[in-house]
Amino acid sequence: MPRYTFITVTDFAFFPGTLATVNSVLHYHPDTTIHVVVNAKNPLTPAQIECLQADEHVKLIGSRELEKNSRFINAWELKSYACEDLCEAYDVVIGIDSDCLLCSNVDDVIERCYQSGGFIGGADGSGTDYGIRYKVYGIEAPAHNSKYMSTSLFFCAVTEQNRQILKKWSECCNSAEFNGQGPCPGHGDQGVLNAVLFAAGRTGDIELLPNHLWSQHWVYWNSIISFKDQQFINCSHNNVPQRSFHCGGAEKYWSKAHRDKILNGHALQTYPYLWFLTMFWFGKCSQRKTDPFQYLPEASQHLVQDLMDFLPQIFQVYPEARTLWDNLEEPTLDRIVNGVHRMLSLEGGSMSELIELVKSDPGIKRYAEVGSYEGGSIMTLGVRFANRDMDFYSIESFMGNLDGTMDGHQLPSRPRYLENLSRFPSIRVKLIPGDSRDAANLFDNVSLDFVFIDACHETKAVLSDIGIWKQKVKPGGIIAGDDYGWESVKSAVHEKFEEVQSTPTGHVWWTRIA
Incomplete structure (x- = not known):
């Protein structure tokens, strides 16, 4: 198996998503290393740090460690900086957003990425058009890119050629329109990486995964998810196993808006939310001896009540949680x-x-x-x-x-x-x-x-x-x-x-x- 690592970015407000994301990775890949880059502009609290450090495979990296060469620091840029700086020690690097959860083992994709020497990620729409502003990348505009890859969960084989792509991606994110530095256009880190790959003539080295099963752009709320034989099934996409859940958009898993939408008209998305709650409360990284309000942002404190409301279903999709509940400590019980x-x-x-x-x-x-x-x-x-x-x-x-x-x-x-x-x-x-x-x-x-x-x-x-x-x-x-x-x-x-x-x-x- 190739050497690989997962990389995600977090801050105080995104912590609930990060904890669930990290735990979903460790659930299916318990021996892997996951690097969590902490944005110093909205840092984690000591209690949040303690939660993430409950497992030795989680490595926290402060954003200041990535500030070399006068880099502009914010969330979208940090993923590209970390991929560039950390890739040397691995055969495959995997970027995963903190609103994305693994719901399957992805060893098959990691191996395929390593063997291909390219990039793998979810398909995002039917592609994108590049206008005159994209000439800064060396693109002969106008042009259409039909291999537009999501970076919510993507895999990159670490080859010399790809290291140059990651370096260019990092440089362009540092000089992006989205952070006001300019002149590189593109929607977030995803738009910039795809433009860099297109300009380098590397779209042929990109494998696009089915959007419904991976990045779920534009289809999350329309997907019908079931649970059969201990795996999640996408009933709206050929009844095949789901590989990841990605809520995207403004309604994050840990927001009341997301919970309320589940309860009021979107019951068919209950299983993704159940999995988020399961990974948040019962994952390898947890702090059951601490009052949850010590690490939950105020806007996410409803997750304590949601734990109880959905607990019987959590036990159904994750029977191990019944055993773990025996370790419920009094600070959490008292908070409930x-x-x-x-x-x-x-x-x-x-x-x-x-x-x-x-x-x-x-x-x-x-x-x-x-x-x-x-x-x-x-x-x-x-x-x-x-x-x-x-x-x-x-x-x-x-x-x-x-x-x-x-x-x-x-x-x-x-x-x-x-x-x-x-x-x-x-x-x-x-x-x-x-x-x-x-x-x-x-x-x-x-x-x-x-x-x-x-x-x-x-x-x-x-x-x-x-x-x-x-x-x-x-x-x-x-x-x-x-x-x-x-x-x-x-x-x-x-x-x-x-x-x-x-x-x-x-x-x-x-x-x-x-």
Whole structure:
């Protein structure tokens, strides 16, 4: 296999796309090197850098490292500079935009490019016409170039002849009309490279790939994409495997406009968006121990909610994500459920300990919480264990201690509970409104694997809840509760059970039913 590298350009705003792009490359080519050029005009934050550096195959290059010879620095130019400067160490260089995702292994194209000694890229339209302004390249205008190649994802064999092309491309991008330096015309780096190749008489060395399957210029929103036999299929192009996804244009994968367009009239493009979310959240480069808002630009913070909305489908196209979800760290979990009132606390508190208790027993399938307030704790569990075949039942009367309070707290709001639950339509939490004693009649005896009691903390009420609900738990199942430190709770628990265990902080008590 020839030596090859991928090259992409990023900045703060494009980071979500870059992370997904990088992860898509590493997913199919885990041992390759991908160079990420960071535009210093809008630099990455430390948290973004930390994400990308989570895999040793990612090499960050600051744009200032490419400033030699008084180069003009901006996004379109940087790709050409990097290709020129880095090509010496490789047999093939591959340029990929940060709004383009691999959805297949491309070893076949890399090998073909190496053997041909030329260029390979997606076809962009039927070509382009060169007018008098293009004489600066040495083109006898007017002329028509029918081999117009996209640079969203292109492959270049590193030969001496092609090194001269990359050098010329870099020089012309440095003196391009699009950056105001002039005099070289062309739409972005793509237009300049194609003009350089045409002027050099090298169009015969360009292999154009099917636009529908690669660059997707002008066809992205019209493509019908399906998923069969663990691969993406383009149903609108002969039902053949898709090779890459490229959204292009202004509606980037990480923008609300893109998400909204998917939801409102373009459902047939759901799979490309699913793949973007999959590669962003579950790729090799990730930082699950960091609050996502530390590395997501404000305009892209909706991706946290999108993760939950699309999670069941992500598990379908990428089953490994179910296993990776077990490594979900509390900063990400806390961000997902942020804004939902929760009595139990994370960061080592009773919520953390309850999660560990549930995590330790994969046999738990049916979980009931008696006393859910406005749903914070059970929804947190529903999110945390969204990868498991597990149903959650939330029993809440919304009437508290019948004195206008819930153990001294304001009564929970039923509308707020329903509003909270509406944020997570894909998690398997079901509200069972009503008094604990009456709601228990809706469950058969020995039908639950875990019951968590966190309703009224008065001794009499705790005794009643334990007495009613322990018969609903299967032999070997768990009954537990919060606030073991309350004397009213502890006395009731020990009156009902001879042996009780507590979590390290002593907040949560639990025992198995014989």
